[in-house]
Amino acid sequence: MSSDSPRTIAELLGDDAPKNWGKWGPDDEVGSLNYLTPEEALRGAAAIRSGQSFTLQVPIGKPGFEDPVHPTRTGAVRTSVSDEGFFQRGAEEPASGHHWADDKIEMFLQGSTQYDALGHLWYGGQIWNGYDAMTTDGELRKASILPIAERGVVGHGVLIDMARYYGKESLGKGESFTHLDLQDAARAQGIEIQPRDIIVIRTGWLGHYYETTPEEFYADWNEPGLTWSRDLVEWFQRMEIPNLVTDLVANETTWHESGVELPLHNALMRNLGIAFTEIVWLDDLAAACAADNRWDFLYTAAPLKVHGASGAPVNPIAIR
Numbered sequence: 001m002s003s004d005s006p007r008t009i010a011e012l013l014g015d016d017a018p019k020n021w022g023k024w025g026p027d028d029e030v031g032s033l034n035y036l037t038p039e040e041a042l043r044g045a046a047a048i049r050s051g052q053s054f055t056l057q058v059p060i061g062k063p064g065f066e067d068p069v070h071p072t073r074t075g076a077v078r079t080s081v082s083d084e085g086f087f088q089r090g091a092e093e094p095a096s097g098h099h100w101a102d103d104k105i106e107m108f109l110q111g112s113t114q115y116d117a118l119g120h121l122w123y124g125g126q127i128w129n130g131y132d133a134m135t136t137d138g139e140l141r142k143a144s145i146l147p148i149a150e151r152g153v154v155g156h157g158v159l160i161d162m163a164r165y166y167g168k169e170s171l172g173k174g175e176s177f178t179h180l181d182l183q184d185a186a187r188a189q190g191i192e193i194q195p196r197d198i199i200v201i202r203t204g205w206l207g208h209y210y211e212t213t214p215e216e217f218y219a220d221w222n223e224p225g226l227t228w229s230r231d232l233v234e235w236f237q238r239m240e241i242p243n244l245v246t247d248l249v250a251n252e253t254t255w256h257e258s259g260v261e262l263p264l265h266n267a268l269m270r271n272l273g274i275a276f277t278e279i280v281w282l283d284d285l286a287a288a289c290a291a292d293n294r295w296d297f298l299y300t301a302a303p304l305k306v307h308g309a310s311g312a313p314v315n316p317i318a319i320r
């Protein structure tokens with residue numbers, strides 16, 4: 001990093017950063033998901049050949065593991081509120097004689113496989129579409145997860161397996177790649193990324209989480225993944241990409257070479273309105289795609305409908 005490298009997100013992205021603000025009107029809250037027209041749902045459906053389906057959420061509360069989360073968050077805690085033990089220990093017997101199990105969960109809404117709301121993150125006092133950042137005060141009154149949840153996401157997904165392309169189980173800490181590498185990897189798989197594709201990137205990083213220790217995984221936090229460049233942002237804008245889905249905790253390599261953290265969150269999500277889906281389990285889908293060398297599918301997802309929230313858990317389904 002040279003001494004004159006930009007140090008803030010605003011300096012890195014520049015005053016003329018590509019934006020889609022206003023493109024879908026002054027009240028828009030779903031951004032580039034507008035590209036997912038009924039034609040895109042049909043294009044996704046046309047990719048179904050065998051009817052095999054894959055659920056892409058990581059389990060919440062997998063025995064023996066903490067849930068994988070961003071280091072600023074903690075994993076979900078599920079607690080039994082009622083069960084047979086509750087009745088055996090003296091809870092009042094209902095007249096009808098039936099017993100039941102109930103439980104509750106305390107979790108970060110972005111503490112599992114999840115969609116970020118477009119208003120999740122910002123700089124310069126404005127969130128997606130130019131809304132004032134004070135609309136996030138207390139709850140997101142603009143660009144919360146709710147409009148994305150109500151709309152749902154259905155389109156043509158393409159899986160680019162960067163780990164396989166580089167011949168690795170998983171990319172390593174801070175190992176970054178560009179949109180050109182992404183296209184090369186797609187071509188090596190025999191496909192071209194098409195306009196309006198939902199881009200699904202496997203790095204192997206989430207599989208690595210379950211193979212290593214939390215101490216090793218979180219030490220010197222620096223995920224692999226796509227890295228910012230002006231060209232990359234212009235390519236995503238030109239290609240009208242609606243949704244970026246990865247098996248990373250935060251969808252991009254953590255540190256840009258300038259020292260700026262997570263610039264693509266702002267460049268793609270805040271500025272272009274591209275939906276981000278994170279902590280997505282792709283290993284089983286990737287194995288099936290590799291087995292018959294077919295890398296596209298119908299991608300469907302709908303995060304939970306939570307008013308005012310900055311994100312929400314989701315269990316996407318890919319059908320191929």
Ligand code: UVW
Pocket residue numbers: 070110116121249250251265276278311
């Ligand atoms: C952060 O806010 C750091 O990341 P995410 O997009 O994972 O929620």
